[in-house]
Amino acid sequence: MNLPDANVLCEQLATLIRPQLRPDTALVGIHSGGVWVAERLHQLLDISEPLGSIDVSFYRDDYGSRGLHPHPQKSGIPFDVSERHIILVDDVLYTGRTTRAALNELFDYGRPACVDLAVLVDRGERQLPIGPTWCAWHLPERLPAGSKLDLKRDVAGNLSLEVKSA
Amino acid sequence: MLNPQLTKDGRLRHLLTLDGLPKAILTEILDIAAPFTEVAEREVKKLPLLRGKSVFNVFFENSTRTRTTFEIAAKRLSADVINLNVSTSSTSKGETLLDTVDNLCAMGADMFVMRHASSGAPYLLAQHLRNTGRDHISVVNAGDGRHAHPTQGLLDMYTIRHYKQDFTRLTVAIVGDVLHSRVARSEIAALTTLGVPEVRVIAPKTLLPTDVERMGVRVFHNMEEGLKGVDVVMMLRLQNERMSGALLPSSGEYFKFYGLTEEKLALAAKDAIVLHPGPMNRGVEIDSAVADGDHAVILPQVTFGIAVRMAVMSMLAAGN
Incomplete structure (x- = not known):
């Protein structure tokens, strides 16, 4: 499968979001790929509010069976989320479970006025009633079970998509 | 032999001791x-x-x-x-x-x-x-x-890592009643495992286990000598409730020789940190000026x- 240029997808995603920005909009990226995309969007959309980040390791629903991630990152939201327009940002939307966990974590910081979801890629195969507000690319076909679609970032900061087989 | 603290696939099952924990x-x-x-x-x-x-x-x-x-x-x-x-x-x-x-x-x-x-x-x-x-x-x-x-040992390691980052360049001194201290045993095990090159214990002979050297530590009976150049000072509480027999002449005497004062702390590295597992006996193992001073990280430990x-x-x- 030919995968599009993730850097271009970021620009397309910014174009989709721009008309719906509000004065109180703030971005929150989901570790780790979502934070990279959020950093890019933050720059492209020229948002003054600092960027927030969430690591959903402590909110996952499969931690009892898969264990804890050995290197969880600190979540950090350097602004009051209450009564604010929050855009959650992730690299790949798949089952929806990560988004569910991120929403739960976000609400432990306060009660946002509304939350939107921006993703670079929608992989489909949802297991929860969750959909993106904005998506730069829909995967045209299902990937084999067990394979992973990941966002990578090189030392120069360039983003790329990668499929890993099971 | 299988470590009783770990599952077959190497995950933590119980936390019983830091001794032997990978x-x-x-x-x-x-x-x-x-x-x-x-x-x-x-x-x-x-x-x-x-x-x-x-x-x-x-x-x-x-x-x-x-x-x-x-x-x-x-x-x-x-x-x-x-x-x-x-x-x-x-x-x-x-x-x-x-x-x-x-x-x-x-x-x-x-x-x-x-x-x-x-x-x-x-x-x-x-x-x-x-x-x-x-x-x-x-x-x-x-x-x-x-x-x-073990969790006291771990939180001490967390505190040290927070302030000093790299364990492999540190000299650490544990001061006080090592004999009765489960905290000291956990600290020594963890410091050794994490690669601290020099762990010192400073105490009178009566408050040290007889086989303490086998734990991989340098023993000092003179506090001034033992504190020279150390990066981390880990104080222990004088455990009155575990004392049986006359191991010490008096708490005043103990403070004179093994109490951490600003003068003694000045012998350690300039940026040394001072830990204490609590509860502190002020004026017995630690002077208030040190306990409340800039080097103390006792409340962050908690x-x-x-x-x-x-x-x-x-x-x-x-x-x-």
């Missing part, structure tokens, strides 16, 4: 603890990791700080916490430890946090759980006799202790 697990606990420190800054200071689990704090020996921080840690992880002060309860009516435990298992315990005056009591409990097919219940040793106090206990409990819940 470096990878020690580091993993410290890494996982780091993001837990941030939870205290949120509007909702809770994470769902232990939701639906029952944690029994079973303290056969008095404790305020340790029991409270375990309780806070478990509650921040959304567990149901049941505190039992067993020293004033069934055992005084004649019930054995394992009978008490069996009753608590029947009440649906998922995890025991246990303190006991007898060294090895948490091992006995872990062994009993395995022998009775209740291996899914975890045990955390919150201090057993003179043997170990805060980090919650995060470290959260890490241990969530790893145990995930491992089982």
Whole structure:
């Protein structure tokens, strides 16, 4: 499968979001790929509010069976989320479970006025009633079970998509 | 031999001692603890990791700080916490430890946090759980006799890493009543495993175990000599309640030779940090000017202790 240029997808995603920005909009990226995309969007959309980040390791629903991630990152939201327009940002939307966990974590910081979801890629195969507000690319076909679609970032900061087989 | 603290696939099953715990697990606990420190800054200071689990704090020996921080840690992880002060309860009516435990298992315990005056009591409990097919219940040793106090050792390691980053360039001195101290044993085990090149113990002969050198430490009886150039000073409490016989002339005499004063601390590295597991005996092992001074990291230790206990409990819940 030919995968599009993730850097271009970021620009397309910014174009989709721009008309719906509000004065109180703030971005929150989901570790780790979502934070990279959020950093890019933050720059492209020229948002003054600092960027927030969430690591959903402590909110996952499969931690009892898969264990804890050995290197969880600190979540950090350097602004009051209450009564604010929050855009959650992730690299790949798949089952929806990560988004569910991120929403739960976000609400432990306060009660946002509304939350939107921006993703670079929608992989489909949802297991929860969750959909993106904005998506730069829909995967045209299902990937084999067990394979992973990941966002990578090189030392120069360039983003790329990668499929890993099971 | 299989480490009774680990599952077959190397995950943490119980936390009984830091002695023999692999470096990878020690580091993993410290890494996982780091993001837990941030939870205290949120509007909702809770994470769902232990939701639906029952944690029994079973303290056969008095404790305020340790029991409270375990309780806070478990509650921040959304567990149901049941505190039992067993020293004033069934055992005084004649019930054995394992009978008490069996009753608590029947009440649906998922995890025991246990303190006991007898060294090895948490091992006995872990062994009993395995022998009775209740291996899914975890045990955390919150201090057993003179043997170990692993979460105190871990929170000390977290504190040191927080301020000093790299263990492999440090000289660390442990000062005081090593003989009666389970904290000292856990600290020495962890410091050695994490690669600290020089661990010193500073104490009078009467307050050192006879085989202390075998633990891989340098022994000093003179505090001024022992503190020279150290990066970390770990003070121990003078354990009056564990003293049997006349090991010391008086607490005043002890302070003169082994109390940490600003003058003695000046011999350590300029940026040395001072730790104390609490409760402090001011004017006995530590002078107030040091305890409240710029080098002391004693209160951050308490805060980090919650995060470290959260890490241990969530790893145990995930491992089982």
